[in-house]
Each structure stands twice: as C-alpha cells, then as structure tokens.
Amino acid sequence: MKPNNGEHAYTNHLIHEKSPYLLQHAHNPVDWWPWCDEAFKIARRYNRPVFLSVGYS
Structure with a gap:
C-alpha cells in the first residue's frame, strides 16, 4: 500500500x-x-527465528 503522496509505505533494511x-x-x-x-x-536478542530466503527471479 502506497501513501497518496507517492512515497513508499514501508522500507526495510534492504x-x-x-x-x-x-x-x-x-x-x-x-x-x-x-x-x-x-x-x-x-x-x-528478541528470541526470534531467522527465516532465510534463497531468492528467486
């Protein structure tokens, strides 16, 4: 979902x-x-699992 101003609603560490x-x-x-x-x-630190994506394209 993009905000109305054209910017991205989400940005992650990538x-x-x-x-x-x-x-x-x-x-x-x-x-x-x-x-x-x-x-x-x-x-x-947060006792969270790590999900690994090997990618696809």
Missing part, C-alpha cells in the same frame, strides 16, 4: 544494499535484513 534483486524487496512490508551479523544479533 534499502541500503547494492544488489538489484535485494533492492526490489526493500519496500516489502516485511522487516527483511541482509545476511549480516547484526541480523543474527537482533534475532538472538
């Missing part, structure tokens, strides 16, 4: 990536993270 594949998911309403130590640190 917005800082260089990969065109990852960038196309940067505005999904999912808190996607790139593969990094910080993502695992956050998951451990």
Whole structure:
C-alpha cells in the first residue's frame, strides 16, 4: 500500500544494499535484513527465528 503522496509505505533494511534483486524487496512490508551479523544479533536478542530466503527471479 502506497501513501497518496507517492512515497513508499514501508522500507526495510534492504534499502541500503547494492544488489538489484535485494533492492526490489526493500519496500516489502516485511522487516527483511541482509545476511549480516547484526541480523543474527537482533534475532538472538528478541528470541526470534531467522527465516532465510534463497531468492528467486
């Protein structure tokens, strides 16, 4: 869902990536993270599972 002003309603951690594949998911309403130590640190801190997407295209 986009706001009426043309901006994106959601932005996740993929917005800082260089990969065109990852960038196309940067505005999904999912808190996607790139593969990094910080993502695992956050998951451990909040006792959350890590869902890994191997991608498709």
